[in-house]
Amino acid sequence: MRHATAATETMDNNSFTVTYLYKICAHCERLSKKDLGVRIPGPLGNGPSRFIPEKEILQVSKVDLRAQSIFEDAFAALGRLDNISLVMGFHPQYLESFLRTQHYLLQMDGPLSLHYRHYIGIMAAARHQCSYLVNLHVNDFLQVGGDPKWLNGLDGAPQKLQALGELNKILAHRPWLLTKAHIEHLLKAEEHSWSLAELIHAVVLLTHYHSLASFTFGCGITPEIHSDGGHTLRPLSLSQYCVCDIANGNGHGNNLEERRSSHQVEVLMERMKQLQECRDEEEASQEEMATRFEREKTESMLVATAEEEECVQSRDVSRHFEDPSYGYKDFSRRGEHKAKHIVISTFWEDHGYSLVNRLYPDVGQLLDEKFQMAYNLTYNTMAMHKDVDTTMLRRAIWNYIHCMFGIRYDDYDYGEINQLLDRSFKVYIKTMVCSPEKTTKRMYESFWRQFQHSEKVHVNLLLMEARMQAELLYALRAITCYMT
Numbered sequence: 001m002r003h004a005t006a007a008t009e010t011m012d013n014n015s016f017t018v019t020y021l022y023k024i025c026a027h028c029e030r031l032s033k034k035d036l037g038v039r040i041p042g043p044l045g046n047g048p049s050r051f052i053p054e055k056e057i058l059q060v061s062k063v064d065l066r067a068q069s070i071f072e073d074a075f076a077a078l079g080r081l082d083n084i085s086l087v088m089g090f091h092p093q094y095l096e097s098f099l100r101t102q103h104y105l106l107q108m109d110g111p112l113s114l115h116y117r118h119y120i121g122i123m124a125a126a127r128h129q130c131s132y133l134v135n136l137h138v139n140d141f142l143q144v145g146g147d148p149k150w151l152n153g154l155d156g157a158p159q160k161l162q163a164l165g166e167l168n169k170i171l172a173h174r175p176w177l178l179t180k181a182h183i184e185h186l187l188k189a190e191e192h193s194w195s196l197a198e199l200i201h202a203v204v205l206l207t208h209y210h211s212l213a214s215f216t217f218g219c220g221i222t223p224e225i226h227s228d229g230g231h232t233l234r235p236l237s238l239s240q241y242c243v244c245d246i247a248n249g250n251g252h253g254n255n256l257e258e259r260r261s262s263h264q265v266e267v268l269m270e271r272m273k274q275l276q277e278c279r280d281e282e283e284a285s286q287e288e289m290a291t292r293f294e295r296e297k298t299e300s301m302l303v304a305t306a307e308e309e310e311c312v313q314s315r316d317v318s319r320h321f322e323d324p325s326y327g328y329k330d331f332s333r334r335g336e337h338k339a340k341h342i343v344i345s346t347f348w349e350d351h352g353y354s355l356v357n358r359l360y361p362d363v364g365q366l367l368d369e370k371f372q373m374a375y376n377l378t379y380n381t382m383a384m385h386k387d388v389d390t391t392m393l394r395r396a397i398w399n400y401i402h403c404m405f406g407i408r409y410d411d412y413d414y415g416e417i418n419q420l421l422d423r424s425f426k427v428y429i430k431t432m433v434c435s436p437e438k439t440t441k442r443m444y445e446s447f448w449r450q451f452q453h454s455e456k457v458h459v460n461l462l463l464m465e466a467r468m469q470a471e472l473l474y475a476l477r478a479i480t481c482y483m484t
């Protein structure tokens, strides 16, 4: 905070007298009012993300015309511009594909009625206690005429939706356990059965919202001011800092940590170079490649996720789902994987894409474009370095997530992952993908300290899409087994 001006102003607002003291913040140049009279709701967070300074996010739409026009279109279509879109605005190309798909899933012709779609969104987000998405879709659900009684809990909803609870749970936490019996149960229920097309629509929605919950927590998305948890009536203590300092930690110098990690990027680039050279020299045998995959998978199970003490407090959304204690379990423990783990890495291209497209026209195509977009997105930068080929690094991130889900690419050397992804990054990845509600600001800050926020959001896009694809693969595999 630069200084507090002496100027005061008195306003007569009907019967209230409001007196403000104006201050100007040196970071965000915001004029802040110190409220001396009436209590007016103020924003709880500052900007769309708890992790990223607001001015960086808003800067994007000022300088990028494409982002600006996407924001305008999104606003025209939905009547709102949510914080998720604002943060994704760092990557306008991706955002366009994301919004197109989401719009199709929620608003265009499709097997499920509109209120079902939003209710399924609520169920999926609630599995990860993502009150941000739950609130967003509770509003949408009511707006399209949904019955408020359903919002009291899953047992207030029709039996058909209740039956989806089990699929929601397994898909979110242990998708490798899905079998054709789960599918049969839904399709063959006597009175309340699902059609295959409806089920595909539901599966796509569930996976979309599970992974969007990951993005929401991974980027520290804050509720919009008008929604639950987005405002406060308590005056913020402004003392010597602006609210932007409080929300974004600008008030604390981190110089020591920064200096310590200043070589991280160069080290990473050097490793990429070395790996590239070795790759050209020797090729490991198939057995060796399989062993490296197993090693990485086993190691991923040992990565701890929780830093319990710092978890985001969310409104209780447990009434929207059952069995809240059911969470991600590393699938190699208890030998669960033995029967389930198969190499299905090409399943999406070979079967998944066409299966979805056949039952829910155009959606296979939309999803495929979005996966490709996330996978191939690059600006050829690494923090402050330009003209860098980052394919190897982005591929390691994508494949690490699939590896945690037991999906193996037989042409990929999993030894690369250990060279490129360090421990704090793995902790972040695993938390964000497997138990997103446990992601903390500290975790976000601890990995890749020298990288830009836009690059961390880029990482989030990779994680989110890889997760969605992994869930879809297992669901579609179960559906294909049922059909054949």
Ligand SMILES: CC(C)C[C@H](N)C(=O)O
Pocket (backbone or CB within 6 Å): 377, 378, 379, 380, 381, 382, 383, 390, 393, 394, 455, 458, 459
């Ligand atoms: C996730 C980052 C390493 C991506 C990188 N900045 C690129 O443009 O490719």
